[in-house]
Amino acid sequence: MSVASELFESYEHDFNQISQSISAKITSTIPSQSGEKRKVTVRATEREIDEADEIIGQMEMEVLNLQPSTRTRLQAKMRNYKSTLEKLKRDLKKASANDSGPTDRDELLAGASATDLDSASLDQRARLLNGTERLADSSRRLQESHRIALETETIGANLMEADSYIDKAQRTLKGMTRRMQTNRMLTASIILVLVALILFVIYVKLFW
Template identity: 40%
Template sequence: MDGVSELYSDYEHDFTALTVALQAKLRDLSSGTVVGDQWKTVLRAAERELDEADELLASMDNELHALAPPTRAKLQPEFRKYKAELDRLHKEFKKLSSSPSAREALLGPAGAPAKFDNATAAMDQRARLLQGTDRLQQTGDRLTSAHRIALETEQTGIETLQELRRQREQLERARHTLHNVDSNVDRAGQTLRTMARRLATNKLITAAIVLMLVFLIIMVLVLKFR
């Protein structure tokens, strides 16, 4: 969609992929395909993914408010769907985590002493560390992407200002040229008016000379035949 920031698109892509994985885990938990320690591991992984989905949705919300109003208005219905879907997943997780299957997986069968599997705990801790490292890496990548976008935006702004400056200089040169043309037209008009006045004066002088010659010829003829 036009106008959507690259950062928002990244958040949206990560959120969609995460919810798909989370739905698969919840289906496994509710279908009974995983049991015992594996059930507990999947439940904790689902809990971590829910936390990460909450963070992604909050980041999407922050980025959404930074977009232009027309773009934000187009994205808000889809964002509300994401929020409703995450709320549904939270409710499903809460229901599963409070079920008898969850209590049996976490505490052991009723009436039996609780067992603590050191290997499972170590694997779970390692998974948490890896998950945290991945999230830090993703956050760093997003910050790098945001910084790059900011630099590109700044460069685009500089280029736009330079182009506007060039256009302004061109307009000023064009205005100066038009001013010179206008001045030349005024001078040409004045020259033409002066020439017209001189031409009229010459015509009057010529007419006066002709009349004078005619008068002199008439006088000579009169004196000759008297």
């Protein structure tokens, strides 16, 4: 499984959990509260909706890095997630507009429920940060691999250039060796001719 696919599944899991948390606040917690507590819960729910928007944005980025066949399937999922989030936004708007308040007993029960949901929200934030860190780590690994590939290519080019210089040096040495052999043969020929001339001169002087 690719890194992009693993990250998409992680974001998908985070979105499902945070959407459940938002839905619970809208259907149970907010209707049971009033006054300042209600406002605090509404603001907390709005923050979770913003986080869900960010998760969808991250999911869309990861889908672009997948194979076309997988991308088509996941894009259909993305449309459903966006539709779910839009419905949650509308439901929150309706719930926050309702001013009917609960009894003191209901407020106490809702306070305990809100504490549990806030803990879930913190867990969602931690998961989102963890996914972002994994994405950043994957990017750093890709950059490091690219850097190593460039260095390897540079070293290869330098080795090829060094091999070229070695070949040139070998050809030069071979040429020099051939010239030295030719010069030795030429020198030997000249010496033989000179010896022959000297012998001829001595013969002429002695016998003529």
